[in-house]
Amino acid sequence: MELIQLGHGSGGRLMHQLIRDYFAPAFDMRSLNDSALLDPLPQGRIALTTDSYVVSPLFFPGGDIGLLSICGTVNDLAVSGAKPLYLTAGFIIEEGFPISDLRRILASMTATAQACGVKVIAGDTKVVERGKADGIFINTAGVGVLEDGVDISPLNIRPGDKIILSGPIGRHGISVMAERNGITFDPPVQSDVFPLNGLTAHMLKTTKKVHVMRDPTRGGVATTLKELAHESGLCLTIHEGMIPVPPGVRGACELLGLDPLYIANEGLLIAIVDQADAEPLLAAMKEHQAAGQAAIIGEVTESPERMVLLKTDIGGIRIIDMLSGDQLPRIC
Amino acid sequence: MELIQLGHGSGGRLMHQLIRDYFAPAFDMRSLNDSALLDPLPQGRIALTTDSYVVSPLFFPGGDIGLLSICGTVNDLAVSGAKPLYLTAGFIIEEGFPISDLRRILASMTATAQACGVKVIAGDTKVVERGKADGIFINTAGVGVLEDGVDISPLNIRPGDKIILSGPIGRHGISVMAERNGITFDPPVQSDVFPLNGLTAHMLKTTKKVHVMRDPTRGGVATTLKELAHESGLCLTIHEGMIPVPPGVRGACELLGLDPLYIANEGLLIAIVDQADAEPLLAAMKEHQAAGQAAIIGEVTESPERMVLLKTDIGGIRIIDMLSGDQLPRIC
Numbered sequence: 323m324e325l326i327q328l329g330h331g332s333g334g335r336l337m338h339q340l341i342r343d344y345f346a347p348a349f350d351m352r353s354l355n356d357s358a359l360l361d362p363l364p365q366g367r368i369a370l371t372t373d374s375y376v377v378s379p380l381f382f383p384g385g386d387i388g389l390l391s392i393c394g395t396v397n398d399l400a401v402s403g404a405k406p407l408y409l410t411a412g413f414i415i416e417e418g419f420p421i422s423d424l425r426r427i428l429a430s431m432t433a434t435a436q437a438c439g440v441k442v443i444a445g446d447t448k449v450v451e452r453g454k455a456d457g458i459f460i461n462t463a464g465v466g467v468l469e470d471g472v473d474i475s476p477l478n479i480r481p482g483d484k485i486i487l488s489g490p491i492g493r494h495g496i497s498v499m500a501e502r503n504g505i506t507f508d509p510p511v512q513s514d515v516f517p518l519n520g521l522t523a524h525m526l527k528t529t530k531k532v533h534v535m536r537d538p539t540r541g542g543v544a545t546t547l548k549e550l551a552h553e554s555g556l557c558l559t560i561h562e563g564m565i566p567v568p569p570g571v572r573g574a575c576e577l578l579g580l581d582p583l584y585i586a587n588e589g590l591l592i593a594i595v596d597q598a599d600a601e602p603l604l605a606a607m608k609e610h611q612a613a614g615q616a617a618i619i620g621e622v623t624e625s626p627e628r629m630v631l632l633k634t635d636i637g638g639i640r641i642i643d644m645l646s647g648d649q650l651p652r653i654c
Numbered sequence: 655m656e657l658i659q660l661g662h663g664s665g666g667r668l669m670h671q672l673i674r675d676y677f678a679p680a681f682d683m684r685s686l687n688d689s690a691l692l693d694p695l696p697q698g699r700i701a702l703t704t705d706s707y708v709v710s711p712l713f714f715p716g717g718d719i720g721l722l723s724i725c726g727t728v729n730d731l732a733v734s735g736a737k738p739l740y741l742t743a744g745f746i747i748e749e750g751f752p753i754s755d756l757r758r759i760l761a762s763m764t765a766t767a768q769a770c771g772v773k774v775i776a777g778d779t780k781v782v783e784r785g786k787a788d789g790i791f792i793n794t795a796g797v798g799v800l801e802d803g804v805d806i807s808p809l810n811i812r813p814g815d816k817i818i819l820s821g822p823i824g825r826h827g828i829s830v831m832a833e834r835n836g837i838t839f840d841p842p843v844q845s846d847v848f849p850l851n852g853l854t855a856h857m858l859k860t861t862k863k864v865h866v867m868r869d870p871t872r873g874g875v876a877t878t879l880k881e882l883a884h885e886s887g888l889c890l891t892i893h894e895g896m897i898p899v900p901p902g903v904r905g906a907c908e909l910l911g912l913d914p915l916y917i918a919n920e921g922l923l924i925a926i927v928d929q930a931d932a933e934p935l936l937a938a939m940k941e942h943q944a945a946g947q948a949a950i951i952g953e954v955t956e957s958p959e960r961m962v963l964l965k966t967d968i969g970g971i972r973i974i975d976m977l978s979g980d981q982l983p984r985i986c
Contacts, residue, residue, distance in 0.1 A: 327979070328979075328983045329978070329979035331872075331983065331984075332872060332873065332977065332979065332983065333871065333872025333873030333874075333877050333918075333977075334872075334873050334877060334976045334977035334978060334979065335975075335976040335977065335978045336978065336979060337872075337873075338881075338976065356703060356730045356731075356733055356734045356868060356869075357701040357702060357703035357730050357731050357734040357736060357796070357798065358701065358702050358703065359699050359700070359701055359702075359800070360699070360700040360701070360702060362699075363700065367691050367692070367694075368691070368692040368695065368797075369689040369690065369691055369692070370689060370690050370691075370692060370740055370742060370775060370776050370795075370797060371688060371689035371690065371742065371776050372742035372743070372744045372776050372777065372778050372793070372795055373744065373778045374744040374745070374746050374778050374780045374793060375780075376746055376780045376782050378782075378786075398688045398689050399688075399689050401688055402688045402689040404689060408702055410702060410703065410704035410795045411704070412704045412705065412706040412744075412793045412795075413706070414706050414708055414746070414791055443702060444702050444703050444704050444795075445704065446704050446705045446706055446793075448706045448707075448708045448791075448984075448986075449983070450708050450710075450788060450791075450983075450984060451983070451984075453785070454710075454787070454788040455786065455787055455788070455791075456782060456786040456787070459746055459780075459787075459791065461704070461706060461744045461778075461793035461795075463702075463704055463742045463744075463776075463793075463795030464689070465700075465702060465797065466689065468691070536688065537688075539665065540663075540664060540665025540666075540669075541664060541665030541666050541669075542665075545665050545666060549670075586665075643667075644666045644667045644670065645664065645665075645666035645667065646661065646666060646667045646668060651660045651663065651664065651781070651782075651783070652663075652780075652782060652783075654780075
């Protein structure tokens with residue numbers, strides 16, 4: 323089995339071979355050195371983002387770190403209202419990492435970038451000694467462009483707005499956790515990792531007046547709603563019965579004492595829109611493969627300020643807060 | 655002593671506190687979520703680049719990983735002929751990392767970004783378990799703009815061109831290696847890590863007809879010249895006596911059996927220009943603090959194709975090739 327050696331990160335012959343044999347064919351690298359030039363961008367404001375991916379294990383039901391590293395950054399741009407166009411990819415690889423696994427990850431990145439319509443045009447590889455990393459870590463940074471008239475910000479949220487969720491919750495976190503711990507759930511849970519830029523483009527074609535979109539990754543739906551409540555100064559109320567929780571996620575959470583509202587998602591978005599736009603937008607979202615089970619899950623009120631409330635099925639009200647520590651580390 | 659916990663990477667309250675207390679004040683973060691919007695860019699082509707930094711140790715004579723993570727990416731843009739404008743920063747931190755060290759690194763990044771005139775506008779933090787990383791790894795990606803008329807490419811190199819080196823070689827690699835191994839050299843060697851965008855802007859003001867610039871980091875001057883010979887299809891000849899090697903670097907290399915031509919630099923550039931432009935450009939470079947010891951070190955000929963030749967002080971000729979493996983791992 324071919325393994326990554328320290329020399330693969332040296333700048334010398336081994337590194338050039340690695341780039342020539344694996345990285346250059348996988349991506350649209352415009353330069354093996356220094357920086358890459360973009361084609362002229364479409365009219366609009368430019369958005370920039372970055373994320374590092376340290377998920378453990380690297381391969382999990384429904385995805386892998388390669389797929390995740392493209393979708394995560396594409397989704398950050400997409401929920402900002404931008405059309406993702408270009409990515410960079412930085413790899414930190416542990417000495418002894420199997421080159422066959424690297425090839426599998428790169429193939430996954432290539433296929434996902436093509437599916438998203440983005441180009442990976444600049445990269446970097448570093449190798450650290452055995453025991454100084456955990457297999458492979460990937461950073462991607464992304465450039466996208468916002469069309470004029472798109473304005474995605476929590477400051478746009480108004481009392482009376484509706485909260486839309488694009489699909490069922492908790493699948494990514496549970497799938498990674500199950501794989502990590504060698505647990506099998508029945509029914510099995512697959513990660514929801516999926517690029518959202520097709521969905522967001524479709525949504526913004528329906529109405530540019532989407533007030534805010536955000537993808538509830540680390541910390542789950544609860545944390546994202548709490549951030550939005552905090553940043554808007556308003557109260558977000560959601561209804562337990564309206565939130566789709568897949569049976570496998572529900573079962574796993576009951577067994578392990580986890581709350582699905584805090585479990586990470588990687589192909590899900592929350593949108594907040596004016597009441598008048600909610601039903602047409604929901605109908606449009608449901609036409610898209612990434613949001614067949616989209617639902618209106620709640621609404622915005624003026625008070626209590628900066629709060630997230632959950633109306634339970636039995637008529638109670640629960641205050642939703644951020645988690646203090648960590649439910650599931652290294653989920654993305 | 656305050657230490658990084660796994661919960662600092664969770665997306666929850668601890669992570670928000672970390673961002674609020676340390677990352678947000680250090681940078682020009684435009685959004686704590688998703689992506690950041692750039693101000694309208696100046697006219698020109700847009701360049702994009704990325705690098706991850708895994709240097710060990712994190713603090714070394716003349717610099718630290720924070721300084722390096724800004725300079726390295728700024729320099730990649732600068733030697734492409736671009737004016738660096740925006741950076742992203744992605745942190746992968748090992749559980750148990752001292753927050754005091756994180757503060758020191760962030761302070762270094764802030765000061766360097768200000769000195770370079772770049773804004774760090776988007777970031778990300780992941781935390782991995784103790785033993786799954788080595789303190790801290792940093793990725794930065796950078797966006798810059800190239801003025802019209804600037805065309806930096808090895809394809810521009812022509813027979814007769816002169817090769818200019820901006821200063822003395824080998825200081826970064828030797829300083830890191832000495833610190834890592836607890837060796838003290840007399841005279842001591844400080845890293846040359848320094849932002850080159852001021853120098854490159856000054857050079858391009860003197861003449862836009864710089865054929866190529868490149869910063870000889872990993873693999874040193876030898877590897878960079880070999881890349882340029884390969885990419886241009888021409889022969890690059892350099893003269894041993896014209897290459898400034900600081901006494902500390904020379905002593906360390908003699909002691910350890912290393913070749914200074916292969917040692918990493920982080921504040922150095924190689925420029926190749928038409929013979930007629932070489933002396934005026936050299937004079938302009940010497941006015942700049944980053945290139946007081948700049949020198950013409952060689953010239954380009956048609957053949958032997960794709961070769962780098964070193965004319966030694968005693969009249970011999972040595973063929974310079976890329977290193978196969980690794981002289982000094984984790985130098986940047």
